[in-house]
Amino acid sequence: MTLRRFLAAVVVLLLIAAACLVDAFVVEPSWPKLVRVDAELPGLAAPLTIALLADPHTRELGRRERRVLAMLAREKPDAILVAGDLAHGQGRPADVAPFLEGLSAPLGTWVVPGNWDYWRGGPDAGLAEYARAGSGVLRDDVVRLREDLDL
Numbered sequence: 001m002t003l004r005r006f007l008a009a010v011v012v013l014l015l016i017a018a019a020c021l022v023d024a025f026v027v028e029p030s031w032p033k034l035v036r037v038d039a040e041l042p043g044l045a046a047p048l049t050i051a052l053l054a055d056p057h058t059r060e061l062g063r064r065e066r067r068v069l070a071m072l073a074r075e076k077p078d079a080i081l082v083a084g085d086l087a088h089g090q091g092r093p094a095d096v097a098p099f100l101e102g103l104s105a106p107l108g109t110w111v112v113p114g115n116w117d118y119w120r121g122g123p124d125a126g127l128a129e130y131a132r133a134g135s136g137v138l139r140d141d142v143v144r145l146r147e148d149l150d151l
Contacts, residue, residue: 032068034075045148051077051105055114057088061098069102079107079145082135084114086126093117093126100133107145111135 001009051072058065072080080103086096103109111130118125127137136143143151 032064032071034071041149043148045146048079048146048149049075049077051075051080053080053082055085056082056099057085057091057116058096058099059088059091060095061102065099065102069099072103072105077105079151080105080109081151082109082111084112085116086111086113086130087116093129096126097129097133100130100135103135108143109135110138110143110151112138 053068056065056068082100082103086100087093100109100111113126113130127139130137138151145151
């Protein structure tokens with residue numbers, strides 16, 4: 001292999017790596033995805049739609065968070081579950097509150113804190129803030145959503 005071909009291969013690999021990094025850290029986190037999964041649960045008296053938001057890593061009520069709120073407003077879920085890692089980086093629970101306040105569902109919005117939430121001031125740091133924003137907080141808890149379903 002000549003030096004010219006070797007350098008060309010290195011440049012191509014660097015460009016591919018750069019494209020992957022841009023996708024992973026810029027594009028993908030900015031474009032939330034809606035995935036529908038139908039499941040039959042024995043004993044469920046009536047259909048139920050639960051929206052699951054996993055690891056939102058919120059810093060503020062930004063463009064991405066507004067997209068999520070718009071998606072959920074269109075979908076009209078019966079309940080919303082936010083599973084883990086609400087805050088991100090140096091974000092604080094108070095930074096997440098405006099996003100949680102925008103979530104609305106007839107059977108409630110429920111938060112299960114993740115490791116990032118605990119790293120921001122200990123295990124109880126965000127729980128009161130999330131509750132003030134209108135979300136139920138689950139930590140080693142069970143809540144009855146309907147007579148036929150516990151969360």
